Amino acid sequence: MEEVIKAGKEIAEADKIAILIHGRGANATGMLGLADALKLDDFAVLAPQAPGNTWYPYGFMVPEQENEPFLSQSLKLIEDLVQEVMEQKKSLSQLYFIGFSQGACLSLEFAARNPSRYGGVIAFTGGLIGATLPPYKGDLKGTPVFIGSSLEDFHVPFSRIEETELILSDMGAQVKVAGFQDRLHSIREEELTMADEFVLDF
Secondary structure: OOOEEEEEOOHHHOOEEEEEEOOOOOOOOOHHHHHHHOOOOOEEEEEEOOHHHOOOOOOOOOOHHHHOOHHHHHHHHHHHHHHHHHOOOOOHHHEEEEEEOHHHHHHHHHHHHOOOOOOEEEEEOOOOOOOOOOOOOOOOOOOEEEEEEEOOOOOOOHHHHHHHHHHHHHOOOEEEEEEEOOOOOOOOHHHHHHHHHHHHOO
């Protein structure tokens, strides 16, 4: 497995575990600042590092095969990390996925491809991956999902976020979407508060 930065409690001692997934060109260490900004004091925090700081080479809305084999490898890395957590006698309902940009897309995609009752998903500027979205199957069983983004983000069309909301809602998730009247590709204070209230305090 690629490098994983760990912070907070030990997995065995934590009631909640957060997997923080960084964006393109960023790194795992940088995600620890996000952990500090959210209410993760009692969490075990795991931040995987993408090879070359990129989870997949092209945009998230190109035909999926153009991002292979990197997309599948990245999803497998997250799957392996989840398995590591499960081996310490934790349940999926104790597990949270938190990502920004590419990491947000991966968080949402992993949950949609592996539906269960998770603790929650927080996606700062992201949507489900692919030129066209397949018919995802399974039940997210009330998993709270927060997605926040600019209404005019250069990388992530808000229409894809709305499409993601519909799909995940149909799969049984409780989804809250927040669109902001700016063009910032970043995480806003309002989003942190919303994510805390809707997912982490759920």
